[in-house]
Amino acid sequence: MRWIAIMLLGCAWCGTLLAEEPSAERGKKALLETSFNPAVWTQTAYKNAWKRWDGGKEAPEDYAKAFEEHYGLHPAPFPNNELPMGLRQSQGLLGKGISSDCLVCHGGSIMGKSYVGLGNTALDFQALWEDMSAAEGGPAKTPFTFCNVRGTSEAGSMAVYLLSHREPNLNLRLKAVDLEIHADMCEDVPAWWHLKKKRTMYYDGGADARSVRSIMQFMMSPLNPASAFEKSEPAFRDIQAYLLSLEPPKYPLPVDDKLASKGLETFEQTCSRCHGTYGKKPTYPNRIIPLEEIGTDPKRAQGLSEKFSKYYNQSWFAKEKPGWYADEYTAKASEGYQAPPLDGIWATAPYFHNGSAPTVYHVLNSKARPKIFTRSYHTDRDAYDAEKLGWKIQVLDKPPDEKLPDIEKRKIYDTSQPGRANTGHTFGDKLSDDERMAVIEYLKTL
Numbered sequence: 001m002r003w004i005a006i007m008l009l010g011c012a013w014c015g016t017l018l019a020e021e022p023s024a025e026r027g028k029k030a031l032l033e034t035s036f037n038p039a040v041w042t043q044t045a046y047k048n049a050w051k052r053w054d055g056g057k058e059a060p061e062d063y064a065k066a067f068e069e070h071y072g073l074h075p076a077p078f079p080n081n082e083l084p085m086g087l088r089q090s091q092g093l094l095g096k097g098i099s100s101d102c103l104v105c106h107g108g109s110i111m112g113k114s115y116v117g118l119g120n121t122a123l124d125f126q127a128l129w130e131d132m133s134a135a136e137g138g139p140a141k142t143p144f145t146f147c148n149v150r151g152t153s154e155a156g157s158m159a160v161y162l163l164s165h166r167e168p169n170l171n172l173r174l175k176a177v178d179l180e181i182h183a184d185m186c187e188d189v190p191a192w193w194h195l196k197k198k199r200t201m202y203y204d205g206g207a208d209a210r211s212v213r214s215i216m217q218f219m220m221s222p223l224n225p226a227s228a229f230e231k232s233e234p235a236f237r238d239i240q241a242y243l244l245s246l247e248p249p250k251y252p253l254p255v256d257d258k259l260a261s262k263g264l265e266t267f268e269q270t271c272s273r274c275h276g277t278y279g280k281k282p283t284y285p286n287r288i289i290p291l292e293e294i295g296t297d298p299k300r301a302q303g304l305s306e307k308f309s310k311y312y313n314q315s316w317f318a319k320e321k322p323g324w325y326a327d328e329y330t331a332k333a334s335e336g337y338q339a340p341p342l343d344g345i346w347a348t349a350p351y352f353h354n355g356s357a358p359t360v361y362h363v364l365n366s367k368a369r370p371k372i373f374t375r376s377y378h379t380d381r382d383a384y385d386a387e388k389l390g391w392k393i394q395v396l397d398k399p400p401d402e403k404l405p406d407i408e409k410r411k412i413y414d415t416s417q418p419g420r421a422n423t424g425h426t427f428g429d430k431l432s433d434d435e436r437m438a439v440i441e442y443l444k445t446l
């Protein structure tokens with residue numbers, strides 16, 4: 001009898017231990033198979049979105065592919081009911097429908113291959129949202145701009161907007177609280193595989209990188225009750241473990257090893273103090289560089305109001321479960337940008353928090369940066385510039401014509417617009433072009 005009791009107790013203890021250990025494998029499954037937001041659109045909206053394209057006279061032939069191309073989505077590298085990565089079949093109030101998920105922004109492709117955790121740099125979230133909602137018979141207008149320029153989004157403002165409709169305990173409010181929306185931060189999406197090196201996350205390093213609740217902010221669909229968050233928290237702990245297990249894709253083209261090892265020397269002298277060292281025993285200093293020193297566009301660092309930070313810090317999101325990683329976590333405004341790790345940097349163009357530098361070459365030579373440019377928004381080998389390391393671009397001599405349709409205007413990156421400056425980060429300016437090319441060769445190996 002006593003032995004049975006001990007065995008049972010032992011087993012119960014085993015079970016708790018297992019349940020409490022986060023699992024990357026479970027996290028992957030949860031991320032790729034669960035819909036954490038109820039459906040906002042019907043399947044019909046997906047089928048009819050083309051009616052808003054360019055006059056909408058005829059449905060395009062290969063519709064799935066045309067849909068991906070039109071909005072900048074990528075084929076899902078996992079079973080997804082024939083929907084592109086980032087859209088997902090889910091239950092809605094009126095039966096099966098479609099919602100968007102983390103991967104609409106955090107699923108990208110490079111050299112024609114899709115990756116979970118690579119930022120989506122082709123997305124036009126504005127067009128996607130407007131067309132799907134209009135195809136549904138709903139209002140096409142969004143409450144504020146979701147995307148000013150293709151490949152970036154106003155994800156930060158979306159989080160502010162969604163939180164403004166909730167009480168600190170996440171119950172829905174009847175009337176929104178004003179947390180100030182600055183929809184001109186033009187955020188590029190960071191690669192998830194850097195998370196494991198980071199002590200603080202987000203571009204300004206404003207949050208503890210081990211906070212589980214922070215990464216649940218995109219569950220704030222008005223269709224989710226407060227209870228949904230608590231319920232999904234263990235799944236998100238596993239999802240975090242999965243994000244921490246991701247590795248960058250390897251550079252697929254030839255590398256000149258001799259040139260790369262020359263580049264390594266320059267890198268360690270000029271760049272490592274901020275970006276760390278790589279190889280067998282990597283180091284990463286987790287430094288946040290003040291705006292005066294980094295000089296890149298300030299809008300993102302200044303775009304989340306003090307009111308928002310205060311409200312956020314009172315909310316459920318800032319109160320991690322005791323004993324979990326980020327116990328005493330509070331969001332902080334930093335007035336600077338975190339120097340990111342550079343693993344897999346070849347795959348994550350365009351660069352800087354606002355995607356304003358199309359290639360690494362442009363990061364390292366501030367005088368060569370284009371003022372107004374566009375690109376194909378394709379992600380195959382033809383679109384890739386293997387010399388400068390990043391996207392091939394076409395430099396333009398004037399801003400987009402007012403008469404162009406909005407979706408075409410958003411394909412043009414005009415660095416004179418708010419949030420889109422490509423100034424600053426002049427640390428590569430003093431290098432010769434030979435040194436710069438050597439550093440680029442070295443960066444291909446990370």
Ligand code: HEC
Nearest residue numbers: 101102105153155156187188189190201202203204215218
């Ligand atoms: C609308 C696009 C969008 C969606 C949807 C989205 N994210 Fe993000 N995510 C971003 C952007 C942009 C950033 C950078 C934010 C910043 O600092 O300005 C980011 C940052 C992050 C980071 C921090 C990365 C780092 O290194 O700093 C994590 C982790 C993350 N997101 C997880 C998630 C998860 C999990 C989901 C789904 C529940 C999600 N995101 C949904 C756009 C999005």
Ligand code: HEC
Nearest residue numbers: 270271274289294296337338339340351352353363427428
């Ligand atoms: C004083 C610190 C500092 C030094 C020195 C420095 N960087 Fe940076 N670097 C940063 C910061 C901060 C950012 C992010 C800026 C932003 O997003 O606005 C950045 C961004 C980058 C990016 C773009 C990353 C991305 O994912 O968008 C690359 C590439 C880069 N640096 C390479 C280099 C190289 C190569 C050197 C050496 C020649 C160097 N940096 C020197 C601080 C530094």
